[in-house]
Amino acid sequence: MEELKPVISIRNLRKSYGEKEVLKGINLDIYRGEIIGYIGPNGAGKSTTLKILIGTLGDFSGEVSILGYDVTKDAMEVKKHIGYVPENAMLYEVLTPMEYLLFIGRLYHLEDVQIEKRATELLSLFGLSEVIDTRMSTFSKGMRQKVLLISGLIHNPEIVFLDEPLSGLDANAVILVKEILAKLKEAGKTILYSSHIMDVVEKLSDRIVIINNGEIVANGTFEELKTQGSVASLESVFGSLTGGNQENQTRADDFIQALSSQ
Numbered sequence: 001m002e003e004l005k006p007v008i009s010i011r012n013l014r015k016s017y018g019e020k021e022v023l024k025g026i027n028l029d030i031y032r033g034e035i036i037g038y039i040g041p042n043g044a045g046k047s048t049t050l051k052i053l054i055g056t057l058g059d060f061s062g063e064v065s066i067l068g069y070d071v072t073k074d075a076m077e078v079k080k081h082i083g084y085v086p087e088n089a090m091l092y093e094v095l096t097p098m099e100y101l102l103f104i105g106r107l108y109h110l111e112d113v114q115i116e117k118r119a120t121e122l123l124s125l126f127g128l129s130e131v132i133d134t135r136m137s138t139f140s141k142g143m144r145q146k147v148l149l150i151s152g153l154i155h156n157p158e159i160v161f162l163d164e165p166l167s168g169l170d171a172n173a174v175i176l177v178k179e180i181l182a183k184l185k186e187a188g189k190t191i192l193y194s195s196h197i198m199d200v201v202e203k204l205s206d207r208i209v210i211i212n213n214g215e216i217v218a219n220g221t222f223e224e225l226k227t228q229g230s231v232a233s234l235e236s237v238f239g240s241l242t243g244g245n246q247e248n249q250t251r252a253d254d255f256i257q258a259l260s261s262q
């Protein structure tokens, strides 16, 4: 039997900003068709990992490959196969969604007719048909997030990276995005996403990877993580592994105290 090869392989990944080491030896293998929830406290190193994977952040040590291509040496090859939905990306606000998606689609060498067809369908699924030709400067956070999501998927990539894809979305849009991620998985795509919404991560991920202070502190299915910590929710696993539970209690007390001080 052929040995199953990971589609994403990270070996001893280290990254520093000046003196500060923010990734301290990350090792991670991800297999075709997996949905991985990548979670951790603010500043843990999630976005940094994602930026290295998509090739926008160099100057790291260790080996990172996607579909067998080195993310640094074979960056152009890697980019053909991946999609990225960034957190709070700058959208070109003077553009309309259609203009923006044409711009992005052309970067992937898609034909204009194909981009227009996909963009029209996808924008309509998100309820944005009426603003397809409206400048995005007046758009709400959720509307922008939807356009960003489409822009990361428009070339139908095999591997999708999403940094906080649910940020700013209302309850209905969260449901839609969850459905879309599940369908992408059904279609055989591999997905790595970061999120702070624990119940979504709990339900949607085949595997959950928790990073704290630049190190992976847990890696397994929700069931596996639960047994490790003998706790009921991902929130409590997260809190116990990243030291947040007790700390949050104290901080909340201090917060209320500070509000009532004279």
Ligand SMILES: Nc1ncnc2c1ncn2[C@@H]1O[C@H](COP(=O)(O)OP(=O)(O)OP(=O)(O)O)[C@@H](O)[C@H]1O
Residues within 6 Å of the ligand: 017, 022, 040, 041, 042, 043, 044, 045, 046, 047, 048, 049
């Ligand atoms: N350009 C930079 N220069 C210096 N330090 C940086 C830079 N970018 C990120 N950092 C630091 O690196 C660490 C990891 O940041 P990163 O954005 O990867 O965290 P994160 O897990 O994505 O956090 P969040 O949940 O807040 O998005 C943080 O301590 C951050 O302050």
